Amino acid sequence: MTDEAPPASGSFEPLRPKLLRVAYHMLGSVPDAEDVVQEAFIRWMKADREEVREPEAYLCRTVTRLSLDLLKSAHRQRETYIGPWLPDPVVEEDAVEDVTLPLMLALERLSPLERAAFLLHDVFGLEFTEISDAIQRDAAACRQLATRARVHVREARPRFKVERQRALELAEAFFQATRSGDVRALGALLTEDVRAYADGGGKRPAFVEPALGCTAVLAIYERVAAFLHERPSRLVRLGFVNGLPGFVTLEADGELQTTALLVEGGRVAAIYVMRNPDKLGHLH
Template structure:
């Protein structure tokens, strides 16, 4: 068998699983590029594996990807600690919301150890049995249950307490875009909760608040200033949708760069605004230009 034949045979069994593996890797890492790199590394390893001896390719590859992600998280933790301003995961923009892993939950996962994150995601989100998780993490099943339970306690507050009907969420997102860009502060203020916050991720590469903006008064003051810039330089709506499971929209801003905005909504009011401006995190959305 030639190397080309080997690669082709490996791809035939790997490629149908690639979307699932990328989903696991992205939920672990919060980075589209890093997830794709990890999955490609798993494919390279798959080519060198005695595939005939693997009884369950999906479980084998999920285990490989998870272990690679855990290794990646060790270096990622240092990068997050030195990151300029608030860190947000790369935005995934979809037609339908993924309500299992919303943006607030992904931020909560950042506070977990890599093993806790893996145990929680594999079991609670992807439905993997603890026996497989034990083999993946090289721990016994009881220890993996404890890891998942500890993680569950840490992230409980980040799970959505109020399900927002999809169409209603999109309508709020559209109204938020219109009010914020035209400077209609009355309409904007009516949408915001008293304890609303703004999380803006520019990564030191585009202008963004380097700290969280907390509270109704401060958020309104920020948007008054932004409205002046929007009117002067423009802000074009590319699409509405669900950004990491939250209602939101993608815009082309006056500097020629894409931006995403996601809105966390509770009791009909916006309680948090997540804005991603770091161009490194938006490259996968370039097709929306």
């Protein structure tokens, strides 16, 4: 009896983190990404691996095709989604995410094939000949898809690098100001054209339309602070939510919540709050 993994499983597991990243960035859903990678694993176990010369390329193709199939139904569901849609939050200790939350939202505006070509080439470094096999278009068409995608997402690419400690200090200051109701302290943290989004998915209270501008955002957080005075939330951890400084809280209703902050010029330019419990289960 041996604990060694069989060769097929042993060659798959080192690639699982990358495959999960491909699927997650395609889909914006952690459970869906896990399902796609598990299905790719099942197909890998059944494949004639002697004919697979490059397992990584083969598995990236498989995950991409499965994700494209799933995106068709996902887009239909998002057409009836209540309030702003945000991707499932991924919380990490450091800002190692190469696809930040604003970029993921920009990817939502692309066609599935544009998204696949952009991610596989610009983020994961695949050649267009490899992408061609994955999305079943010739290499020239893949290049055009990636070029079009690049134009659409240009403004959402990370432009400002914030030193890690400063980023976490801003996140903690934001938490303290919003929970204490200190409007002056909060206003000092925000840009004039700050935007705030909250995804409750119709499952928990959240403002249905984005709040635009410092005045509107301050008004919302004044009401939030009054509510939290009676029903306080607890800071669980500071960290980076989809590459942005932020934090996880435990709210009075017993559910988790994440807040991510886009920082530009030392101030908060956008706020992304995840309240939908369906998108927070993996954080437990």
